[in-house]
Amino acid sequence: MQLLTFRADGDPAPRLGARTDGDRVADLTALATAAGVELPPDLLGLIRAGEPALATARALTARALTPGALTAGAPATRPLAEVTLCAPLRPGKIVGVGLNYVEHVAESHRTLDTERELPDRPVLFGKPTTAVTGPGGPILHNADITKQLDWECELAVVIGEPAFRVSEADAWRHVFGYSIVNDISARDQRRSGQWFFSKGQDSYAPFGPVVVTADEIPDPQRLDLSLRVNGELRQDSNTRHMLFGIARLIADISAGMTLEPGDVISTGSPSGVGAGMVPPQFLQPGDLVEATIERIGTLANPVIDAR
Secondary structure (H helix, E strand, O other): OEEEEEEOOOOOOOEEEEEEOOOEEEEHHHHHHHHOOOOOOOHHHHHHHOHHHHHHHHHHHHHHOOOOOEEOOEEOEEEHHHOEEEOOOOOOOEEEEEOOEHHHHHHHHHHHOOOOOOOOOOEEEEEOHHHEEOOOOOEEEOOOOOOOEEOOEEEEEEEOOOEOOOOHHHHHHHEEEEEEEEOOEEHHHOEOOEOHHHHOOOOOEEEEEEEEEHHHOOOOOOOEEEEEEOOEEEEEEEHHHEOOOHHHHHHHHHOOOOEOOOOEEEOOOOOOOHHHOOOOOOOOOOOEEEEEEOOOEEEEEEEEEOO
16 A cells, blocks of 8 residues: 555645555545544554554555545545645654665765775664655755755655564564655764764655555565656665665664654665765755655655745
8 A cells, every 4th residue: 555644625634545546545534434434543543553454444445446435425535636745654763874875885985984894784873753844845955054955865664563672584574664765964064973963954854755565565675766856867776785674774773772663764875965976966945856766656845945
């Protein structure tokens, strides 16, 4: 399933939905009400409720595709173009992974003074949930804070079951699904080697447009990913080039902290960031950034002046 969160028709609160064939959205909240069944009102609640809730969501989506299906007199689906997508959920925590593609390690050493050698274990950092913004949400460019606002297209792993001290072999059963995070970075705000302010400011974690359940992506280590700025290709790679794969990341992170349902691991960026270009190029107000991952979609966000 492709699960999402949306607003339509002046909704006072976001609604839980599923993308169906033909770029339409099934309103799972309305479908559940019409069917008289219980369903969590948001995606985080759905993830926490486990497989029974997901099975209900699947059944409701199938019902929405029945000719003439209605929810309280309204169509059960509506065109995707007529709704506003929100971030799929607000994660409990976002665990970022640095230097997880070999070519990005090389360009980071050349331009950002990181170590030349490949790391022998995952390099981790945190992004606060206040950094999350959804599809179409603005990336805030405050020139009083940064002159080096950069992009990083990353596969997001959404945790489905609590994970603490799990093995690599057991890691996959803790995955609910996959999405996209654009790991926005203020390169000139790295402070004494730590990345939190560089990567954690408001709007620095565009997230979405959907969460694709794990069964829909049988091999997440074979996904093309790319990023464009104003239509120009800047990143173009495949998740098979990760230095540390998804199972290793879950095992490593869970060795010291509990990953909870709805947490997100942002698995690292390939090469092609602005800091690595010759000369370096950074985001400016008016730019449009589009991060694309195979089988998930495109996450597009404009850059605006935040001063």
